[in-house]
Amino acid sequence: MAQTAELSGVRAGLSTLPQRIILADGWTRRAIAFAAGAFGTLALPPFDFAPAMAVPMTAAVWLIDGAAIQGARFSLAPIRSAAAAGWWLGFGYFLASLWWLGAAMLVEADQFAWAIPLAVIGLPTALALFPALGFALSRLLWSSGSLRIFALAAGLGASEWLRGHILTGFPWNDFGMALAEAGPFGQAASLVGLHGLDLLAIVIFAAPATIVDRRPGQRFLSNAAAWTAAFLLLTLSAYGALRLATSGTEYVDGVALRLMQPNLPQDAKFKPENGQEILRRYLALSDRATGPGHTGVSDVTHLIWPESAFPYVLSREPQAVAAISRALQGKILITGAARVEADGSGRRGKIYNSIEVLQGDRFLAFYDKTHLVPFGEYLPLEGLLRPLGVSHLVPGVWDRGQGPRTLAAPGLPQIAPLICYEAIFPGEAAPRDKGGARPQLLLNLTNDGWFGKTIGPYQHFAQARLRAVEEGLPLIRVANTGISAIVDAYGRVIDSLPLGEEGIIDGRLPKAAGETIFARWGGGPFVVLWALFLLLALAGRWRG
Numbered sequence: 001m002a003q004t005a006e007l008s009g010v011r012a013g014l015s016t017l018p019q020r021i022i023l024a025d026g027w028t029r030r031a032i033a034f035a036a037g038a039f040g041t042l043a044l045p046p047f048d049f050a051p052a053m054a055v056p057m058t059a060a061v062w063l064i065d066g067a068a069i070q071g072a073r074f075s076l077a078p079i080r081s082a083a084a085a086g087w088w089l090g091f092g093y094f095l096a097s098l099w100w101l102g103a104a105m106l107v108e109a110d111q112f113a114w115a116i117p118l119a120v121i122g123l124p125t126a127l128a129l130f131p132a133l134g135f136a137l138s139r140l141l142w143s144s145g146s147l148r149i150f151a152l153a154a155g156l157g158a159s160e161w162l163r164g165h166i167l168t169g170f171p172w173n174d175f176g177m178a179l180a181e182a183g184p185f186g187q188a189a190s191l192v193g194l195h196g197l198d199l200l201a202i203v204i205f206a207a208p209a210t211i212v213d214r215r216p217g218q219r220f221l222s223n224a225a226a227w228t229a230a231f232l233l234l235t236l237s238a239y240g241a242l243r244l245a246t247s248g249t250e251y252v253d254g255v256a257l258r259l260m261q262p263n264l265p266q267d268a269k270f271k272p273e274n275g276q277e278i279l280r281r282y283l284a285l286s287d288r289a290t291g292p293g294h295t296g297v298s299d300v301t302h303l304i305w306p307e308s309a310f311p312y313v314l315s316r317e318p319q320a321v322a323a324i325s326r327a328l329q330g331k332i333l334i335t336g337a338a339r340v341e342a343d344g345s346g347r348r349g350k351i352y353n354s355i356e357v358l359q360g361d362r363f364l365a366f367y368d369k370t371h372l373v374p375f376g377e378y379l380p381l382e383g384l385l386r387p388l389g390v391s392h393l394v395p396g397v398w399d400r401g402q403g404p405r406t407l408a409a410p411g412l413p414q415i416a417p418l419i420c421y422e423a424i425f426p427g428e429a430a431p432r433d434k435g436g437a438r439p440q441l442l443l444n445l446t447n448d449g450w451f452g453k454t455i456g457p458y459q460h461f462a463q464a465r466l467r468a469v470e471e472g473l474p475l476i477r478v479a480n481t482g483i484s485a486i487v488d489a490y491g492r493v494i495d496s497l498p499l500g501e502e503g504i505i506d507g508r509l510p511k512a513a514g515e516t517i518f519a520r521w522g523g524g525p526f527v528v529l530w531a532l533f534l535l536l537a538l539a540g541r542w543r544g
Contacts, residue, residue, distance in 0.1 A: 018212055021062040030088045033063055037092030037131075043178035044097055045458040050185075053178035054205040056089055060152055061209035063089070064135060068142050079136050086135025086156075090128030097173045098124060100454035107266045107450055127163065127170070134159030146210035146225035147540025153202040154534040160198045161526070164425070168371065172424055173459060176201045180466045184240025186491060189469045190516040191239075192525040194426040199529050200236065204229045224536075249488045251508040255411060257476065258300040260286050261484040263502040266449035272311045279320055282309065283327045285504060294506045297331055301411055306480040307336035307420055307445040308353065315356070315363060316340065325361045332410055333358040336419065336445045339366055350399040355417050355445055357409045365408050367417040368401030371425065404431035406439050412509070413440035416473065420446040423464040423477075427522050430471045438519065440512040442467055442475040449481040453500050457483055465491045472513035489513035 024032055036059035042052035067081035102120040105112040138155030142148055156175070164171030176197025180186040189197055207229030262285060264278065286303055287296040297303060314320060314337040324333060339354035352368035407415040416430040416439035423429065423444045430439050444464050448457040461483040468475040468491050475487040485496035488510040497503045517525060 018062050018065075018209070021059060022066040024066065029063070029066065029085065032059065033085045033088035034092035036060075037089035037094075038096035040093050040175075040178075041096040043181075044173055044455075045177075045181055045462040046455055048181045050178045050182040051205075053175065053201060054208055056093060057152070057175075057202055057205035058209040058212070060086075060089060060135065060138075060156070061149060061206050064139055064142060064148075064152065067135075067139055068144075079139050082139035083132040083136040087128045087132035089135075090131030091124050093131070094124035094127045094173070095121070097455075097459070098127075100451050100456035103452045103454055103456070104450040130159045130163040131156065133162070141534070141537040141541060143537070143540035143543065145540050145543060146223045147536055147543070149203055149206040149210060149225045149229075150533045150540065151537035152206055153199050154530060154537050156202055157195070157199040157530055157533070161195050161530075164195065168374065169425060171195075171426065172463070174198050175205075177459075177462065177466075178205065179236070180469075181462055184244060185233075185236045186466065186469055187240035187243045188236050189466055190243070190472060190518055192529055193470050193518045193523065194466060195523070196518075196526040196529050199526070199533060200232055203533070204232055244490060244492070247490055247513065249490075249492065249494065250511040252413065252511055255302065255509040256300045257486070257505070257507050257509055258286065258294075258297065258303045259476065259478045259484050259486070259497075259505040259507075260303065260305050261479060261482055261497045261501070261503050261505075262306070263481050263500060264449065266447075266481075275311050275317075275320070278310065279323060283323065285502065287327065288504060290504065290506055297328055300331060300506065302332045302334065302409070303328060304443075304445070304476065304478045305333065305335035306478045306484075307447040308338065308480075309336045310338070313338045313340050313351075318361075321358070321361050324358065328360075330360055332412075334409055334443070334445075336447070339368060352401055353398055353419055354401075355407065355419060355443070357407070359410065364410065367405065367407045367419075369398075369419040369422065370401040370403055371422045371428075372398060372400055373421045404428060406431060406433045407443070413512070415439055415441050415443045416471075418442060418444040418464070418467075420444075420448075423460070423467055426467070426470055427518075429467040430473060430519065438471075438473075438515065440473065441509070442471065442473050444475060444477040445479075446477070447480040448483075448499075452481075457481070457499050461485070465493070470516065470518045472516040472519055474510035474512060476509070486510070 021032055036056045040053050040056035042049045063085040064082050067078045067085060099120050101123065102116045105116045105119055134156035137158060138152045141151035141154060143151065160174050171194060174194055176194055179197050179201045180189060188200065207226050210223055210225045260282065262281060282305060289295045293299065334355065334357050337354055337356050339352045339356060341350045354369065355367045356363055357365040407417045409415060414433060418429060429442060432438055448460055451457055464475060464477055465487055468487050468489060472489050474489050477485045482497055482499035482501060484505060486494040486505060486507045488494055489512050494510065495505050495507050497505055
């Protein structure tokens with residue numbers, strides 16, 4: 001009887017659009033969820049139309065409303081219905097925002113074209129399980145009033161956190177990225193990090209559902225969710241605007257950087273026979289004059305090259321090292337390179353994707369990549385998949401480094417090195433040194449050439465920028481095909497090179513800002529915010 005009464009109230013009190021979504025069934029319901037998720041991609045880079053995230057979030061509220069009126073009160077049918085809607089919404093979202101992964105399979109199409117369906121469809125299929133779980137958890141906390149959007153935030157926010165941690169994690173295109181790229185709103189990451197932005201974004205962008213679908217007798221002034229969302233919008237906007245307005249960009253004395261973006265075609269990058277020509281191209285570009293004050297490498301203190309710069313192990317090519325030494329005239333070079341660690345017998349041991357620091361012909365320091373890309377740099381379940389002919393994309397057998405650590409380079413403050421994929425993990429970007437001191441610079445070397453001129457490199461750059469905001473540290477990013485940039489400690493781009501262009505950036509090194517709340521407390525603020533939203537969801541359920 002209670003379910004029937006609720007259904008009658010829904011039919012009587014809702015406007016046409018919410019009613020149609022709530023009462024949709026079968027393939028109509030699936031199509032609505034899929035389309036809403038896909039539309040949410042417009043809130044992500046390079047589109048950055050943040051209001052688009054309101055479509056999947058408001059649809060999520062009404063889809064779970066529809067699940068709430070299916071089956072008996074204590075049956076599993078409503079939970080299964082909510083999970084199914086969450087899967088279809090997630091599938092649409094990830095399919096529309098991650099399709100570019102298929103471009104990597106075309107670099108060596110003769111070997112990997114068969115894997116395009118796995119990258120383009122298989123990964124979104126698997127990732128959609130997380131929104132499915134989030135919707136199911138939300139349904140367990142669901143109520144009929146406006147506070148049900150906090151149930152959505154608690155459930156979906158928890159599943160986004162799990163997506164960022166389970167099986168090494170994949171926090172790519174979190175829902176909170178809609179706020180991260182929305183002007184001053186992204187500064188909230190300095191308080192709560194990416195996963196805290198997830199919670200805030202869900203509440204803000206789901207709130208319109210509680211305004212449009214007002215039930216009989218409900219007054220707007222009693223809509224706690226709408227008022228909370230409005231308060232969050234005003235507070236985050238004021239905080240971000242004030243933080244940006246009161247923080248100028250200061251620079252480290254005595255540092256003149258040159259970032260080199262070669263825009264080297266990916267299909268040529270790993271061919272050993274191209275090694276000499278690649279090095280000549282790097283050296284010529286690195287010494288290019290860009291103006292009266294920048295006549296070449298002689299005017300800089302530090303030259304930075306991108307990830308995996310050579311199709312060979314640089315330290316085992318003395319002629320290449322000698323050529324670099326002659327060309328750079330004693331300047332510091334920081335470059336991506338493969339690094340080999342010999343075993344006790346002198347034979348080749350482990351091989352790493354690394355960052356190396358050179359001065360003259362001496363290798364001064366190195367960092368080995370720790371967070372390898374699944375199916376890119378290593379093969380999960382290798383014993384099972386290798387016999388089936390499945391291999392990883394990047395040539396060679398890559399080993400995992402010893403863990404996040406800082407990197408020292410003469411003339412620079414302590415560096416937090418991030419190779420490619422490592423820049424997407426909040427809370428892991430700026431490890432402390434053994435004395436507990438935090439680094440003063442994020443250095444991200446990457447090669448997004450695998451993905452061509454797609455939306456993928458824009459998404460990657462946005463996530464690296466968010467690490468700068470979270471940690472209060474400047475970011476130096478050098479990419480093979482772009483986007484290379486100098487970013488200050490507040491996420492402001494000082495200078496950049498666009499995707500798909502050859503060039504160099506000459507610039508100064510911004511100073512670090514003061515330690516942020518997120519840098520000091522890590523995931524603590526997220527937990528507090530999640531617990532608050534959970535209590536609000538439980539309060540709504542108790543009232544209902």
